[in-house]
Amino acid sequence: QRQGEAMTWSLRFLGVFEAGRARLAITPPQKTAAGWRVMAVSEAEALGLAKAFTGLHDDYRLVLDAATLAPKRIDIVETGYRSRTVTVQTDGNKLDILQREPQPERRINGVLPSAPLEPVAVLLQLRGARLKEGDHLELIILDGTALYQGTIDVEGREELTTAFGTHRAIK
Numbered sequence: 001q002r003q004g005e006a007m008t009w010s011l012r013f014l015g016v017f018e019a020g021r022a023r024l025a026i027t028p029p030q031k032t033a034a035g036w037r038v039m040a041v042s043e044a045e046a047l048g049l050a051k052a053f054t055g056l057h058d059d060y061r062l063v064l065d066a067a068t069l070a071p072k073r074i075d076i077v078e079t080g081y082r083s084r085t086v087t088v089q090t091d092g093n094k095l096d097i098l099q100r101e102p103q104p105e106r107r108i109n110g111v112l113p114s115a116p117l118e119p120v121a122v123l124l125q126l127r128g129a130r131l132k133e134g135d136h137l138e139l140i141i142l143d144g145t146a147l148y149q150g151t152i153d154v155e156g157r158e159e160l161t162t163a164f165g166t167h168r169a170i171k
Contacts, residue, residue: 003028004025004026004027004028004039005024005025005026006023006024006026007024008021008022008023008024009021009022009023009024013050013074017049018047018048019046019047019048019049019050020044020045020046020047020050020056021042021044021045021047022042022043022045023042023043023044024040024041024042024120025040025041025042026038026039026040026120026124027040030066031065031079032038035064035065036065036066036067037065037072038058038064038065038066038069039061039062039063039064040061040062040064040120041060041061041062042058042059042060042062042120043057043058043059043060044056044057044058044060045057045058046080049057050117051089051105052055053081054080054081055079055080055081056078056079056080056081057078057079057080058076058077058078058079059075059076059077059078060074060075060076061073061074061075061076062074062075062118064119064120064121067115068115069118069121069124069125070090070092070115070116070117070121071088071090071117071118071121071142072089072090072091073080073087073088073089073090074086074087074088074118074142074144075087075088076088076120076144078133079143083101083102084099084101084102084144085099085100085101086098086099086100086142086145087100088142088144088145090115090116090142092115093111093112093114093115093116094109094110094111094112095108095109095111095112095116095142096109096111097108097109097145099145105109108145110141112147112150113140114138115140115141116140116141116147117119117139117141117142118140118141118142118143119143122139122141131154131170132154133154133155133156133157134154135152135153135154136151136152136154137151137154137157138150138151139151139152154170155171156170156171157169157170157171158171
């Protein structure tokens with residue numbers, strides 16, 4: 001049986017001072033009563049001086065449709081400088097957002113031009129995409145209660161050198 005994946009990101013200020021860390025765990029596709037789903041759980045937190053100023057801590061739970069990677073449900077609990085609790089449910093291009101904290105409770109319902117994606121789903125899709133020079137992608141990205149519309153144009157390929165070595169990359 002295939003295992004899921006886990007990733008950790010570290011945010012540094014001036015390349016030296018650790019300011020934050022995020023962890024993400026993703027399951028392989030699982031059959032549920034509602035169809036095949038991928039679940040993800042993540043946590044982000046400020047560290048050091050950033051924690052003293054913001055106290056930021058995020059818990060994030062995500063359910064994606066395994067075939068399309070479209071989000072089905074997102075639960076966010078954010079504490080610290082700005083505290084909020086948000087539940088997002090989508091069905092195709094239909095969107096229902098419930099923000100319970102801060103008070104008063106707010107609900108937003110709507111229909112988007114296309115089904116939204118979520119940042120984790122965008123990472124997964126781009127990682128698996130067979131992009132070619134000239135490809136053009138249009139995205140609506142849902143990040144909590146914020147919606148972003150953007151495009152990606154593939155210009156070609158290049159080599160990218162980092163501390164981990166040189167790797168082929170898509171530009």
